[in-house]
Amino acid sequence: MSLQGSSFSGPLPRIVGFSANLQRPSKTRALVEAVAEATGARLRADIRLFDVVDAGTGLGAAWSRDQLSLPARRILEAIENADALIVGTPVYKGAYTGLFKHLFDFVDPAALVGKPVVLSATGGGARHALIVEHSLRPLFGFFSAQTVPTSVYGSDADFSDGILVDEGVRGRVSDAASQLAALLGALAKPSASFEAAPAAAFAAPNR
16 A cells, blocks of 8 residues: 655655545546556656545645645655656646645745656546646746656546556556656666555546
């Protein structure tokens, strides 16, 4: 299972996957996990996965960084201390979720400079696909992060029982994972320290 708030250890590259789904299980989490698994097949890495729901209500209630609850602070610190990020958000009203942005409002602007980031999103249909380029990429451009060229977007039709099945999207997952591994400067070598949540947690198709 994912190790929420756990500390990194060892010399392996540290990758954090963060999904802004507002419920669990979700398609967004499944998409972030797909990228994490594909990256783990190419790169020995210490990978941690978090959902915004892991932060609890303390995230939305915080007006400043020092008001964050311990679970929310641990996610924030994991993001800042990672060597690379895989981020995903569901699309609501044509944009990323408010809590996704709220968390990154607390991130130290210097913490993500040059950090490789895979961008992903899920939505009800293809019309939301450009959110990645129009919203997510500019956000991480502000942080001077190094976003990988290939972004990943999945719509409802691309999943079956909460599992990503569309070959085109799976191809983009593969490309993004390869680019992330290359940016981390590692040899393409399987055997990552990847700990996923139980498969049953991803069975429902909700976003």
